[in-house]
Amino acid sequence: MLLTCGCAKGCMLASSSSVLRRQHFLVRSLCLGGGGNRKGLNDIRSMACDSEAENVLRAIAPPLDQRKVAIVGGCREYTGAPYFAAISALKIGADLSHVFCTKDAAPVIKSYSPELIVHPVLEESYNIKDEEKERISGKVLAEIDKWLERFDCLVVGPGLGRDPFLLGCVGQIMSHARQRNVPIVVDGDGLFLITDNPDLVSGYQLAVLTPNINEYKRLVKKVLNCEVNDQDAHQELQLLAKQIGGVTIMRKGKSDLISDGDIVKSVSQYGSPRRCGGQGDILSGSVAVFVSWAHQHSSGAGVDSTSQMNPTVMGCMAGSILLRKAALLAFASKRRSTLTSDIIELLGRSLEEISPAC
């Protein structure tokens, strides 16, 4: 179980700066001895109580607070996914939502909404010569490094594609974000990247992986070297998260299962039977905001029970319950024709119903 820092309210206010938040994380890590004191806890404290997820959301959502998130994704083929993630983050309460994508994708993503800040910095192999790769890779990193410190969370993967050169650059971006203790949510093709290179996130407790069924299968195969066992889903997820050094994994499905290698939580509220593509992107953008709020909440020495929980797990629970509620409302109104944009339009109302703004 995570210890809190014990600092008082004044500290919570101060900690709205990214630097202080990260210092809190470091202090917690030190208190935990790198998470080592979790290892003795073999019992799975799991529950499928969605009122708990709503309580978590209420606890971590601050009155109204500045958050900046960034999405790393968007290539020649995929532009919708990073947009969905970025706009969802804004609709939940982020003040600024950046997208780092390829040059081809940028004008299109910009055209979806003037609310986003879109950086055309990534490059795909087809666009560059072999001898230019090292120089361009350095340039891409330098460009993103200028911004990294300002973000409260990074989402890596929506619409990223699988170009080897691009994925190589993104791996380096993840390493730089990690050096700066910026929380990272990894989804979509970002999961393809880290399944091949688990070291990119291994041991990084500010990382969240949000695999769907197929992505989870590949991850289990790679890390646990076995097939998915649905009979022991909780234990398997717990083991997987532990094996990757205490990252938080949200296994998406009929119920979303969340584990950091210690506790296992489940969010099962009924959402929508419609499986329109893009819902995973809403989730990754939402989790980014909630994870960053949860870290602030935890560093604020709250006295409620939620402050004992790993903030990364809390962020996942809040993201999950909110998406389910918005999807339920959207389906009630749009039925078979429900699209991802319809769900995004209802994020605000859903959030207000669970946790009204002061």
Place this chain on the structure above:
Amino acid sequence: MLLTCGCAKGCMLASSSSVLRRQHFLVRSLCLGGGGNRKGLNDIRSMACDSEAENVLRAIAPPLDQRKVAIVGGCREYTGAPYFAAISALKIGADLSHVFCTKDAAPVIKSYSPELIVHPVLEESYNIKDEEKERISGKVLAEIDKWLERFDCLVVGPGLGRDPFLLGCVGQIMSHARQRNVPIVVDGDGLFLITDNPDLVSGYQLAVLTPNINEYKRLVKKVLNCEVNDQDAHQELQLLAKQIGGVTIMRKGKSDLISDGDIVKSVSQYGSPRRCGGQGDILSGSVAVFVSWAHQHSSGAGVDSTSQMNPTVMGCMAGSILLRKAALLAFASKRRSTLTSDIIELLGRSLEEISPAC
């Protein structure tokens, strides 16, 4: 009349995978001896009963099921048509809707909606040198081949244009789709292509042609070598479909006439007096989803009378009745200013009124 496979409910569930669906088609084709047992049926079982079309729609629309469709169309000149077809498929219930278009068209089509996945893979003559044609044609095909197996239906033609090199590539795409038993709906400039090369679809019972008056005239002239005879419209359509080897043809008009060379069906419900361009694209996208649902329905050994009907014909009936209903509602509200987008916005409500989602 088509025989069903006789497989039980478990099979219906399993058949949601494209591969199994296509196996069902093969089994049905074998049972029919290549459609041979239809030849003795000379009577035209025709009716203009729209409650039948609504019943067909209700019968084939599954509770909510994953479908992936793709549109092949969109060039330097035309970008609206493939968008209308692709977004209509989503609004009816497809989970993913892809568009394969030229490089010029892609950013524009993407910008219409983040819900679509748009692949900038096709090329027009003006953009390439003669000596590059073979290489580029191979590249286009390789690009599309990676995806073909995943689609439950392909729509070929909306906004395709008539560039000879591009049409050559699209002909090859159709052949590849046919080899994989992917149903194909051919509309717009796709009909121009197959009127010149009827062999592309001849004998392929998973093909649907959706000609308007002029496209139908050209097809009759090419295949039956005569002028259109409106006095014997049903017989002529039946003969035309039979002559092209049992493809399904929907002759669009005041009434939509549908035949597979065996039965002839008519959908006459009043739609809208407004003839705004783009309604044909709504229809092709809708028919793609309904045809794929109908094949799943038929392979599921349903016990109702609809399961005896050619699923491709059922898909056309469902698409026709839905468009007419949505156009009626749109015109009631928007009157003279009714646009295609207004009709698309009412697809969901129309579908819900005919076949409420569970």
